[in-house]
Amino acid sequence: MNWQLPLMLAQTDSSRLEELRERTEAISMQGTTVPDSSLVREGTSNPFATEYWFPTQASSFAGEVDFLYMAVFWISLIFFVAIVGSMVYFCVKYRRKDGVIAPEPSSSHNTAIEILWSVLPSIILVWIFYVGAETWFEMRIPKENAEEIQVTAKQFGWLFTYEDGDQTNELHLVRDKPVRLIMQSEDVLHSFFVAAFRQKMDIVPGRYTYAYFEPIKDGVYRLSCNEYCGTGHSKMKTACIVHTSEEDRKNNTKWIEAEKTPFENGQRIYQIHCSGCHKVDGQPATGPALNLIWGKNERMIDGTTELVDEDYVLDSIWYPEKHIVEGYGPVSKMNSFKGILDQKDVDYVIAYLKELKDQSGDAK
Amino acid sequence: MVDASTRQKLFGTPETNFLNCSKGWKSWAFTLDHKRIGIMYLIGVTVALFLAGVFALVLRSHLFTFDSKMLSDDMYNQMFTLHGAVMVFSFIIPSIPAALGNIVLPMMLGAKDVAFPRMNLASFYLWIIGTGCLLAAILSGKGLDTGWTFYTPYSIDTNTGVIYATFGAFILGFSSIFTGLNFLVTVNTMRAKNQGWFKLPLFVWSLYATAIIQVLATPVLGITLLMLIAEKTLHIGIFDPKYGGDPVLFQHFFWFYSHPAVYIMILPAMGVISELISVYSQKRIFGYSFIAFSSVAIALLGFLVWGHHMFTSGQSLVVTLIFSAITFTVAIPSAVKVFNWLATLYKGSILLNTPMCYALSFIFLFGIGGLTGLFLGALSTDIHLHDTYFVVAHFHFVMVGGTLTALLGGVFHWWPKIWGRMYNDFLGRVGCFLVFSGFNLTFFPQFVMGSRGMPRRYASYDPEFQIFHQLSTVGAFVLGLGILLSFVVLVYSALRGPRCSSNPFRAASLEWQSSSPPDFHNFIHTPVLTDPYDFESQVYDEELDTYIPREFANPAKVAPRKEPVHN
Numbered sequence: 001m002n003w004q005l006p007l008m009l010a011q012t013d014s015s016r017l018e019e020l021r022e023r024t025e026a027i028s029m030q031g032t033t034v035p036d037s038s039l040v041r042e043g044t045s046n047p048f049a050t051e052y053w054f055p056t057q058a059s060s061f062a063g064e065v066d067f068l069y070m071a072v073f074w075i076s077l078i079f080f081v082a083i084v085g086s087m088v089y090f091c092v093k094y095r096r097k098d099g100v101i102a103p104e105p106s107s108s109h110n111t112a113i114e115i116l117w118s119v120l121p122s123i124i125l126v127w128i129f130y131v132g133a134e135t136w137f138e139m140r141i142p143k144e145n146a147e148e149i150q151v152t153a154k155q156f157g158w159l160f161t162y163e164d165g166d167q168t169n170e171l172h173l174v175r176d177k178p179v180r181l182i183m184q185s186e187d188v189l190h191s192f193f194v195a196a197f198r199q200k201m202d203i204v205p206g207r208y209t210y211a212y213f214e215p216i217k218d219g220v221y222r223l224s225c226n227e228y229c230g231t232g233h234s235k236m237k238t239a240c241i242v243h244t245s246e247e248d249r250k251n252n253t254k255w256i257e258a259e260k261t262p263f264e265n266g267q268r269i270y271q272i273h274c275s276g277c278h279k280v281d282g283q284p285a286t287g288p289a290l291n292l293i294w295g296k297n298e299r300m301i302d303g304t305t306e307l308v309d310e311d312y313v314l315d316s317i318w319y320p321e322k323h324i325v326e327g328y329g330p331v332s333k334m335n336s337f338k339g340i341l342d343q344k345d346v347d348y349v350i351a352y353l354k355e356l357k358d359q360s361g362d363a364k
Numbered sequence: 365m366v367d368a369s370t371r372q373k374l375f376g377t378p379e380t381n382f383l384n385c386s387k388g389w390k391s392w393a394f395t396l397d398h399k400r401i402g403i404m405y406l407i408g409v410t411v412a413l414f415l416a417g418v419f420a421l422v423l424r425s426h427l428f429t430f431d432s433k434m435l436s437d438d439m440y441n442q443m444f445t446l447h448g449a450v451m452v453f454s455f456i457i458p459s460i461p462a463a464l465g466n467i468v469l470p471m472m473l474g475a476k477d478v479a480f481p482r483m484n485l486a487s488f489y490l491w492i493i494g495t496g497c498l499l500a501a502i503l504s505g506k507g508l509d510t511g512w513t514f515y516t517p518y519s520i521d522t523n524t525g526v527i528y529a530t531f532g533a534f535i536l537g538f539s540s541i542f543t544g545l546n547f548l549v550t551v552n553t554m555r556a557k558n559q560g561w562f563k564l565p566l567f568v569w570s571l572y573a574t575a576i577i578q579v580l581a582t583p584v585l586g587i588t589l590l591m592l593i594a595e596k597t598l599h600i601g602i603f604d605p606k607y608g609g610d611p612v613l614f615q616h617f618f619w620f621y622s623h624p625a626v627y628i629m630i631l632p633a634m635g636v637i638s639e640l641i642s643v644y645s646q647k648r649i650f651g652y653s654f655i656a657f658s659s660v661a662i663a664l665l666g667f668l669v670w671g672h673h674m675f676t677s678g679q680s681l682v683v684t685l686i687f688s689a690i691t692f693t694v695a696i697p698s699a700v701k702v703f704n705w706l707a708t709l710y711k712g713s714i715l716l717n718t719p720m721c722y723a724l725s726f727i728f729l730f731g732i733g734g735l736t737g738l739f740l741g742a743l744s745t746d747i748h749l750h751d752t753y754f755v756v757a758h759f760h761f762v763m764v765g766g767t768l769t770a771l772l773g774g775v776f777h778w779w780p781k782i783w784g785r786m787y788n789d790f791l792g793r794v795g796c797f798l799v800f801s802g803f804n805l806t807f808f809p810q811f812v813m814g815s816r817g818m819p820r821r822y823a824s825y826d827p828e829f830q831i832f833h834q835l836s837t838v839g840a841f842v843l844g845l846g847i848l849l850s851f852v853v854l855v856y857s858a859l860r861g862p863r864c865s866s867n868p869f870r871a872a873s874l875e876w877q878s879s880s881p882p883d884f885h886n887f888i889h890t891p892v893l894t895d896p897y898d899f900e901s902q903v904y905d906e907e908l909d910t911y912i913p914r915e916f917a918n919p920a921k922v923a924p925r926k927e928p929v930h931n
Contacts, residue, residue: 036826038817053815065744069815072742076735083702083731087724090709094645095716101646101870106711108648108897117703118654118696125692125738132742133685139747140681188518189611191676191751195817198748202677204612205517206605209678222826226751226819228511230518231437234822 037219156232266352402467448512471875474556497532501525544578570635633770645712658697718792722773729765754814798846805839865910
């Protein structure tokens with residue numbers, strides 16, 4: 001997925017690098033870092049300011065969430081200062097001195113004050129609960145005009161499918177357009193989290209879950225998996241880009257196969273379908289790395305060797321259990337892509353693998 | 365009136381005590397003495413603490429830079445899993461009840477032992493076997509990478525040693541049930557004559573409330589973990605959608621135990637603090653019945669709030685709303701305890717020795733831990749903060765700032781009773797200062813990170829968080845140093861410390877009427893039933909240089925209000 005782009009960029013020549021950078025625009029990344037516009041804050045050194053504790057308020061309800069947070073912050077601070085203040089004061093004033101250990105006589109029970117300090121906090125707690133629940137209804141009950149985007153999470157990447165059928169690995173939204181994410185997982189638990197939206201929802205295999213919000217500020221925000229999902233959990237992050245107009249977004253999400261080179265089409269297929277398990281930096285992951293694989297004699301678990309050619313690639317995509325490379329057994333962890341990728345798509349993948357091999361060769 | 369030689373015999377330093385009454389490893393391995401079992405538990409949980417503490421320091425070292433290559437992602441995942449699993453199941457849950465409670469509880473009742481001594485020993489061996497199974501996950505070379513929560517379906521998919529670890533936790537559950545059941549029966553049937561429920565020390569109340577949770581909630585965890593093993597091996601279709609199961613169901617089962625388990629961790633700590641605050645203020649605990657009933661209230665309400673771990677899990681909206689509402693009710697009894705401790709300090713005679721410093725640290729740290737719980741109980745803010753470093757900081761403030769601090773305070777308080785030797789109070793306080801400051805430095809920055817959106821369980825992170833992670837890492841090492849220093853102070857004291865008397869702190873609960881170290885049968889004489897918070901009942905005896913119950917004192921020598929300081 002997208003955080004692997006820089007690794008690929010490192011292996012491509014400079015003209016292609018420019019081209020790729022253009023396509024990915026704002027989401028071009030360094031390392032695994034997404035440049036996050038929510039980090040642009042003012043007065044960050046004052047710990048009593050909302051901006052100190054929170055990223056930019058980029059959704060319609062972010063302000064309300066922050067309001068409750070800061071309200072509880074101040075309530076807690078007052079209670080905490082009162083508790084610790086009186087504790088320290090008592091410890092200084094009543095510390096044992098002059099060899100007298102018998103304390104001043106004082107009451108050890110006072111029903112009135114005990115009821116008071118049980119009831120008073122209760123009233124505050126009811127208020128906190130009420131405000132929290134009120135905002136939460138807003139966060140959970142979508143507006144009727146919300147657009148629907150399908151989210152598919154898998155180890156360790158994201159796929160977003162828009163109403164017009166476009167698919168991307170990063171989430172593209174339009175400012176002031178409420179959105180309802182319909183989320184599903186292909187494997188284990190994941191969780192959708194964009195701090196700038198203050199929105200989070202687990203993605204549970206075997207059912208759909210929903211997340212709703214209305215982006216009110218354009219920019220690039222970090223989108224991360226927030227529920228531990230295995231080895232690459234901390235790499236399962238991408239960008240969420242809020243555009244100012246529908247047109248802007250379309251320019252970023254549309255993909256016209258005929259206008260692209262086979263390499264680009266192959267690269268896109270790789271990013272959407274393969275990059276969760278196969279790396280292109282030579283490192284083994286759930287499956288073997290793909291950058292040097294073309295034309296190689298791969299050793300199988302049964303000890304035989306197979307030449308990676310067109311037929312091998314087709315078999316591996318359609319019938320993954322047919323060739324299992326040594327070290328990745330005993331059974332294939334890959335699902336068949338027959339019916340998902342047709343033979344033309346496999347052509348693109350082959351073009352992509354060939355060029356990856358060439359570039360890696362050039363680099364040496 | 366009792367003559368001086370009898371007093372010497374009853375309260376002086378005895379020649380034989382539970383430590384030297386029998387020798388050889390068998391006399392320990394097969395002992396039925398609650399005090400020896402308590403000491404073995406104390407050693408056991410200390411080993412677990414050090415092991416899991418080392419895992420924590422490895423984690424923190426790795427996180428020192430945002431793109432650290434010290435650990436691979438897999439190693440990192442294994443480290444935080446083992447840190448959590450060993451800390452929770454092998455250290456915190458048994459720490460105060462099974463180690464300190466075992467030693468102190470029967471003596472507080474004036475009893476010779478717990479109700480079922482063999483079951484008590486069995487509990488300890490189950491602890492060893494359970495911890496062994498947990499660690500077998502490492503020794504088998506597979507490791508464990510599910511997080512201590514074993515969430516499905518990842519725990520079913522992964523090839524790591526989930527079966528070893530869950531089986532270990534299953535056995536540790538029995539160990540916990542044995543302790544709890546023992547305490548319930550002991551408190552119900554073995555109290556001293558005329559010792560009514562409201563004459564019990566509050567530590568006993570809190571252990572009783574804890575025992576209720578241990579006995580009622582732990583079986584649910586046991587069944588859940590067995591079902592997880594069954595799902596993993598037989599694919600019966602309970603928790604994994606691949607076979608027709610439901611992962612959210614696992615979370616319900618898991619938290620039905622693991623939320624009450626939070627109170628297994630914190631209630632005994634609160635009991636310890638009630639004792640320390642009262643003894644070192646030399647003042648009757650304020651609002652005894654409010655504190656006593658708040659323990660029971662916390663234990664019962666603790667069963668009704670498990671769903672607040674699952675606000676974002678996909679559980680129904682109505683259920684989420686109800687869980688949030690009930691969660692806030694737990695705040696009240698916790699707050700009541702804190703207010704009562706403060707009122708106890710008021711006009712007390714406060715001695716700032718090592719145990720008291722830990723007790724005061726507890727109020728500070730638990731205060732933060734409790735108040736930050738409000739952010740997480742409220743629905744809108746929890747959605748943002750859930751599974752971020754804010755949560756990590758919150759529960760460490762409760763579990764480490766609460767339970768570990770209280771454990772150390774309690775150990776320092778009862779240490780002279782156990783070994784008959786005093787510790788170096790200055791070094792003890794230095795240790796407490798290091799623990800307190802190191803702890804705050806470790807976990808306070810995590811509140812900032814969490815609010816800004818740093819998810820937990822991330823092996824690498826965005827560079828803007830680096831400064832907070834670095835503060836946190838430095839703090840973790842200071843905290844480790846503090847614990848190490850306290851450990852050295854305690855061990856040195858047990859072996860070489862100056863001899864101390866039976867009741868150096870003028871405490872009034874029954875365990876201080878035994879000699880130090882106590883006799884094998886705890887009391888040489890039948891203890892005089894005193895109110896545990898009536899410190900006037902203890903008068904200073906010059907010949908023994910200690911405090912003894914008024915009934916045993918020489919009335920001619922009792923000076924009721926002007927007494928020398930002794931600690």
